Amino acid sequence: MKNYSIAKSRRIRSTPYTSRIEKQGVTSYTVYNHMLLPAAFGSIEDSYHHLKKDVQVWDVAAERQVEISGKDSAKLIQLMTCRDLTKSKIGRCYYCPIIDDSGNLVNDPVILKLAEDKWWVSIADSDVIFFAKGLASGNKLEVKIFEPNVDIIAIQGPKSFSLMEKIFGKVITELKFFGFDYYNFKDVKHLIARSGWSKQGGFEVYVENTQSGLDLYDQLFELGKEFNVKPGCPNLIERIESGLLSYGNDFDNNDNPFECGFEKYINLDSNINFLGKDKLKKIKSEGIKKKLMGVEIEVENISLTGSLNITDNNGKLIGDLRSACYSPHFKKVIGIAMINKPFCKASETGKLEIEDKTLTVKVCDLPFI
């Protein structure tokens, strides 16, 4: 497939780390929350093997924060998500589907509770800030909403723990999964969470002090040599194998959380008030009409640039393929597809056409591993 260059501008802005990753060999970008997000440093498959074995440092500044603070902040946060946050704790991260009035998805951020009246919504690729502002204004809520100057560095991979211990001491290894706390790097305090967009383990540093973040970035590479540290980015293969869903790729504002397998984050029985609650109750009682499923595709390799229709043997549309890659682990092409009823169950088969070839598609359960 031919490569096209990305036209940079202030509108799809660089991060504090961009000049560094360009010296380190980034080859490809995507755009995420109006910002550059590295998509490859050469071979994605090589990077996948490295991520599963050693440690990588990622420029994920494009994971922007929406800061919501003030008297009614907890009320607004709860209004936006179907996950019950009444028992949420300061110092914890919560994966929360954001839902609109129709019961459809707006985003799937991780929400950090910084204080009883202060939250960071660490967003996937859609402008949650304007949804929050619209809701706050319409409901006359006393809140302050803005995008703070936070540029995340992720440290991912099995050796991330050793590397981070070398910099922050043993205390950092005691942080629990989806917990966060504050740690000093050369006298500057950084919020660090045990989280990240891979299943290989690791941390995310929410950098507010840009200069200190740049120093930390350099230090990670300096002290990481013994762990074979490399620059990296969210890896298409690793995230599909691990079943990490991507807003905009695997689901969007035309899909509801039941269709995406988010049942455990939908609390319909609690007394909380959130958007789309009645719609979700109705969907639950009537049942869903389509569902995100895994697929295996009989082909050597694949490179997806958009949705691909999946049909049954009579040519009837039964779903669409949304993400796919060759999986070194399964030694076959796997993907994530939205499949209509009654085809959305394991072992159903369908077909798809790509570059004039007709390929067989086998439906399977998610996650793959």
Place this chain on the structure above:
Amino acid sequence: MKNYSIAKSRRIRSTPYTSRIEKQGVTSYTVYNHMLLPAAFGSIEDSYHHLKKDVQVWDVAAERQVEISGKDSAKLIQLMTCRDLTKSKIGRCYYCPIIDDSGNLVNDPVILKLAEDKWWVSIADSDVIFFAKGLASGNKLEVKIFEPNVDIIAIQGPKSFSLMEKIFGKVITELKFFGFDYYNFKDVKHLIARSGWSKQGGFEVYVENTQSGLDLYDQLFELGKEFNVKPGCPNLIERIESGLLSYGNDFDNNDNPFECGFEKYINLDSNINFLGKDKLKKIKSEGIKKKLMGVEIEVENISLTGSLNITDNNGKLIGDLRSACYSPHFKKVIGIAMINKPFCKASETGKLEIEDKTLTVKVCDLPFI
């Protein structure tokens, strides 16, 4: 400057015309409303000269529509913009700053009034759909809000009138600037507006019937040969020379409409109810603290990938450069910058540093022409 490739995916989706423009020589993309927007077909300067002389066809499907319909649709539309739309007419386009509760800009769409209770908000690069959904929900408005399947083709340049007349007949040349109407192409009705993101004249076809749009696209190139038609895209040089502002580049959610020179679209004295009205009144009475200005920069050429600080002779920050290019018309580098008071007036000077060189910046009025 080194080129980096764009990593395609469903999240930054292709348009119906993508396969065509790739055969026609597109070399560079940007991302706009989560969709691919062509940014260059080879030399931007060559394309600029061509656009000012002949006619181009642009894939601007990334100019997405937010459709707002229903009983309270006019109320919601008015709530979002500081421009008085009480006397708006069906069949007309309105350039409308969208404003939040703080009086800051959310977007600067063209709004099409399709019926008294049906509107298309033709958006710049931010998710206005979620702002509208939040406001509708909070204010309990009876509206339906969604993104319709509309993929715009723009026909721009002085010969666009002759080309469009050849396809749609003389009637299309009678359409007034910022008017729209419906015209048949091979028995399929298309909404066509006399508009577009250049000052060279032309039309935008709001394609709802994708197959007919593809046929029209091909026909434009077939019948356009005698007018030297070429594929193109919004042109950085032409739009800066013409003073066409770009949301995300020249201004964003940290700026208010007075700072951006949108005075004539701010109707504070009318009885209409819109967000941020009190804030804008306060800003008007207190005066603005910064303003978008033109600048001339003493350098041969420039390629901007983000903001650049502008300082006075003592190193004090006086503003930031947000867009810039070499202008063949003025035979110098020109740009658009947000300049702080009291420096935001013509003939003030400042400095900026780029690649270790210190350049002199002269402030001037907008638009340049």
